Amino acid sequence: MRKTSLTILSVVIGASLLLSACGSPAAPASSGGDDLQGTITVSGAFALYPMMTVWADEFSKLHPGVQFDVQGGGAGKGMTDTLAGAVDIGMISRKIKPEEEAQGAFWVSVAKDAVFPIVSAGNPVLAELTAEGISQEMFNKIFVTREITTWGQVIGKPEVKDEIHVYTRSDSCGAGEQWALFSGGKVQTDIQGIGVNGEPALVDTVSKDTLGIGYSNLNSVFDSSTNKPVAGIAVPPLDINANGQTDPGEYYQTKPEAVKAIADGTYPSPPARFENLATKGQPNGLSLTFIKWILTDGQKLLDQAGYVPLTAEQQQEALKKLGDG
Amino acid sequence: MQAEGRLVLQSSAPGRIRQDRNAQRAFSVITLLPVLLIVIVAIALVVRAWPITRAASVWDTLLGVVWKPEDGLFGFWPFITGTVWVTVVGVALSVPPCLLIAFYLSEYAHRATRSVAKPVLDLLAAIPPVVYGVWGLLAIVPFVQDLVAPLAKRWFSGISVLHVHQPTGFSILTGGIVLAVMIAPLIISVVYEILAAVPNDLRHASLAVGATRWQTIRNVVLPQVLTGIVAAIVLAASRALGETIAVLMVVGNVAKVPTSIFDAAYPLPALIANNYGDMMSIPLYDAALLGAALVLLFVILIFNVISTLVLQRMLRRKWA
Numbered sequence: 001m002r003k004t005s006l007t008i009l010s011v012v013i014g015a016s017l018l019l020s021a022c023g024s025p026a027a028p029a030s031s032g033g034d035d036l037q038g039t040i041t042v043s044g045a046f047a048l049y050p051m052m053t054v055w056a057d058e059f060s061k062l063h064p065g066v067q068f069d070v071q072g073g074g075a076g077k078g079m080t081d082t083l084a085g086a087v088d089i090g091m092i093s094r095k096i097k098p099e100e101e102a103q104g105a106f107w108v109s110v111a112k113d114a115v116f117p118i119v120s121a122g123n124p125v126l127a128e129l130t131a132e133g134i135s136q137e138m139f140n141k142i143f144v145t146r147e148i149t150t151w152g153q154v155i156g157k158p159e160v161k162d163e164i165h166v167y168t169r170s171d172s173c174g175a176g177e178q179w180a181l182f183s184g185g186k187v188q189t190d191i192q193g194i195g196v197n198g199e200p201a202l203v204d205t206v207s208k209d210t211l212g213i214g215y216s217n218l219n220s221v222f223d224s225s226t227n228k229p230v231a232g233i234a235v236p237p238l239d240i241n242a243n244g245q246t247d248p249g250e251y252y253q254t255k256p257e258a259v260k261a262i263a264d265g266t267y268p269s270p271p272a273r274f275e276n277l278a279t280k281g282q283p284n285g286l287s288l289t290f291i292k293w294i295l296t297d298g299q300k301l302l303d304q305a306g307y308v309p310l311t312a313e314q315q316q317e318a319l320k321k322l323g324d325g
Numbered sequence: 326m327q328a329e330g331r332l333v334l335q336s337s338a339p340g341r342i343r344q345d346r347n348a349q350r351a352f353s354v355i356t357l358l359p360v361l362l363i364v365i366v367a368i369a370l371v372v373r374a375w376p377i378t379r380a381a382s383v384w385d386t387l388l389g390v391v392w393k394p395e396d397g398l399f400g401f402w403p404f405i406t407g408t409v410w411v412t413v414v415g416v417a418l419s420v421p422p423c424l425l426i427a428f429y430l431s432e433y434a435h436r437a438t439r440s441v442a443k444p445v446l447d448l449l450a451a452i453p454p455v456v457y458g459v460w461g462l463l464a465i466v467p468f469v470q471d472l473v474a475p476l477a478k479r480w481f482s483g484i485s486v487l488h489v490h491q492p493t494g495f496s497i498l499t500g501g502i503v504l505a506v507m508i509a510p511l512i513i514s515v516v517y518e519i520l521a522a523v524p525n526d527l528r529h530a531s532l533a534v535g536a537t538r539w540q541t542i543r544n545v546v547l548p549q550v551l552t553g554i555v556a557a558i559v560l561a562a563s564r565a566l567g568e569t570i571a572v573l574m575v576v577g578n579v580a581k582v583p584t585s586i587f588d589a590a591y592p593l594p595a596l597i598a599n600n601y602g603d604m605m606s607i608p609l610y611d612a613a614l615l616g617a618a619l620v621l622l623f624v625i626l627i628f629n630v631i632s633t634l635v636l637q638r639m640l641r642r643k644w645a
Contacts, residue, residue: 077606187393
């Protein structure tokens with residue numbers, strides 16, 4: 001008697017543990033069809049979460065029969081939930097990995113974002129940085145190979161001995177991956193810096209450390225009310241053509257300038273990047289309608305939420321991928 | 326119905342015995358649950374972490390110093406040493422002042438002082454870890470960066486564990502300071518309770534033969550409570566080992582084996598918290614992180630076993 005009840009109990013606990021380890025139990029499946037009734041469940045990256053809530057709000061205004069359940073949790077959770085069928089759509093702020101595609105993940109890019117280098121507004125060589133910019137090769141030597149260790153080396157004045165304090169994100173994130181790719185690394189952990197947890201903390205740390213350098217997403221770099229870099233932060237120009245001086249189109253002091261450069265591709269990619277949505281196999285039914293709407297009318301909402309819309313060609317490409325040429 | 330049942334119970338002995346037996350069964354099952362849970366968690370972790378052994382042997386994983394998941398290199402050694410460094414520094418910073426505080430409160434303090442100090446100390450234990458993390462970020466990181474590290478550089482550069490290799494305040498020392506404050510209420514209250522359990526007759530007898538309070542503490546009270554103090558420290562160390570968010574916010578998270586308290590470190594809980602949400606959908610990465618959880622579980626288990634052995638030995642010596 002005691003043995004059987006124990007067995008049953010352990011089975012129940014074991015099962016619930018496994019279930020919770022594999023993500024939340026299946027959510028109600030969205031009822032497909034054109035009448036637009038049902039629930040769309042979404043989970044994934046925090047970077048896309050604010051945008052998704054705006055899209056969800058607007059879409060359910062247009063189609064009152066559609067309900068949304070949007071959760072954060074990170075890109076990996078979004079992908080795991082999607083592949084397990086626990087949610088309809090996963091929000092992925094990084095590249096989709098081959099291992100994930102091998103498990104049946106389908107994805108499409110829906111918005112652009114970009115990572116910018118940041119230094120403290122109190123940086124001792126800010127004037128020179130602003131005049132000369134920092135080239136991609138230099139970023140490589142600062143962030144990845146650590147061949148450049150002083151600010152003097154960056155501006156070509158060896159007598160300036162101020163040490164560079166390199167900061168990176170400790171939590172794995174799309175921004176870190178993109179910045180690593182831009183700086184000549186492959187993955188986020190190639191950036192050799194002090195890991196700070198979360199974007200706000202990283203921006204705050206760099207703003208307080210006059211010798212610090214880091215990176216951050218568009219939304220955290222520029223203040224949304226003033227359109228200028230947030231207090232204490234300066235955005236050094238990217239010396240894209242590596243000619244040792246800042247040319248027009250290499251220096252972004254306001255958010256609209258930055259957004260324009262990301263949209264028209266003047267700002268290099270990486271560190272500009274795509275935000276992706278993933279589904280298990282080709283999407284269909286309600287999910288497909290919603291993603292198509294995001295790629296067309298939904299693009300107009302990106303601007304106000306601080307993201308960058310896709311270009312017309314990128315929209316077409318994405319729609320084609322969805323099977324709608 | 327209820328009244329009837331009670332009547333039946335009162336009159337029938339077998340019914341009462343059955344009820345007693347059922348109660349015993351229910352209680353024992355509920356008591357076994359936590360034990361079972363540990364076993365199930367361990368088994369689940371082993372099963373989910375198993376794929377990692379296909380990439381490398383267990384020893385290569387545990388003692389490997391390179392963490393490059395994209396290249397299939399999952400060396401845990403930097404994280405294991407990071408965990409130990411931060412915990413040791415935290416406990417070492419916390420224990421001496423905490424013992425003095427507990428002894429003061431128990432042996433010297435006026436009742437009024439005690440009635441104010443105790444609740445305030447308990448309040449410290451109620452502050453959420455993330456608040457300690459923010460405090461560490463805003464206060465302790467600059468403190469170490471601008472004051473402690475430069476001083477250590479000037480005066481203690483001959484001592485290797487005090488070498489300053491990196492210029493920021495994100496370091497083992499910072500994590501240790503935050504941990505020390507976090508575990509202080511635990512150590513103080515446990516030691517205080519142990520001291521309160523020492524019979525007052527012993528103190529009176531000692532004082533009556535002319536010993537000072539300090540002599541009484543050293544010769545009479547301390548021998549009574551030594552094992553308890555060890556237990557309190559181990560309890561605090563276990564708490565420190567598992568502390569995640571407050572530490573990861575200030576410790577720098579660099580996956581290298583540290584050699585100095587001014588180095589950044591990357592403790593195991595931080596590794597899991599930093600990466601699990603983003604990488605759980607990549608099979609081998611997922612296995613590696615759950616392997617890290619397993620290692621953490623084992624490290625804590627080892628700590629507990631060692632402490633139990635120490636406690637037993639001390640008790641035996643006392644009775645010999």
